[in-house]
Amino acid sequence: MQFKVIPVTAFEQNCSIIWCEETRKAAVVDPGGDLDRILSALDFEDLELEKILVTHAHIDHAGAVSTLAALRKVPIEGPALEDKFWIDLLPQQSQMFGFPEAETFEPTRWLADGDEVTVGKEVLQVIHCPGHTPGHVVFYNKARGLALxxxxxxxxxxxxxxxxxxxxxxxxxxxxxxxxxxxxxxxFVPGHGPMSTFGDEKENNPYVKV
Structure with a gap:
């Protein structure tokens, strides 16, 4: 599995494009905004957008989900059902934070802990990780050793x-x-800022070091 990180919106949110090298099918993870940049990256890599994956429904991660899904006629997978209230609040979130007007959406598939999602022939494990939001999920590709x-x-x-x-x-x-x-x-690719490893964070992150 290959990936490219594209910071989007004024919040510099790390939208990711992940794809299967064999099939060239791709997913966009957390399209919060700046769709022109996301679409340009898909075209540059000559990828076929297969679906949208959503970790959680805060505006900087989900603000452009509805628009992209309608534009490319692709399904939406995630987040977990517990984040439905955040999806319903997307129009208010966009006003509150000065984002372009965002539309609500209904995921094609709500995700739960232990589910799997596919991108081409690649498989990602779904891990429910509440706390930041109640329906937050993480996508983990074991073969690549990568978590979003x-x-x-x-x-x-x-x-x-x-x-x-x-x-x-x-x-x-x-x-x-x-x-x-x-x-x-x-x-891991975080929602904002540089990548790291779980080992580095266990050793050095003051909030969670062991």
């Missing part, structure tokens, strides 16, 4: 838990109980 963790974990930090239905203790549990067992050598 949204706003659960960052290089040197963790996701905020002061939003509605956020919970600090739950977030810490998600990281330690769901992510750490995957292995220290797993690289």
């Amino acid at each position: 963790v949204g706003d659960v974990l960052f290089h040197g930090s963790i996701g905020r838990t002061d939003f509605p239905k956020g919970d600090h203790a739950t977030l810490i549990s998600s990281i330690r109980d769901k992510l750490w067992p995957l292995g220290d050598d797993i690289s």
Whole structure:
């Protein structure tokens, strides 16, 4: 599996394009905005967009999901059902944070812990990691040793838990109980900022180091 990270919106959110080298089929993970940049990257790599994957429904991650799905006629997978209220609030979120007007959407498939999603012939495990939002999911490709963790974990930090239905203790549990067992050598793409590995964060991240 190959991937490209494209920071989008004023929040510099790490939208990712992941794809299967054999089939050239791709998924866009968390298209928060700046669709022109996302579409240009798909065209540059000569990829066929197969679906949209969503880690959670905050505006900077999900603001352009509805538009992209309609434009390319592709299904939406994720987040977990517990984030439905955030999806319903996307129009209000866009006004609150000064984003272009965002539309609500109904995922083609709500995801749950233990589910799998496919991109071409690649398989990603779905890991429910609540705390930042109640329906937050992480996408993990074992073959590549790569996790797309949204706003659960960052290089040197963790996701905020002061939003509605956020919970600090739950977030810490998600990281330690769901992510750490995957292995220290797993690289991850966070929702913002540079990539890191779980091992580096276990050793150096003051919020979750062991």
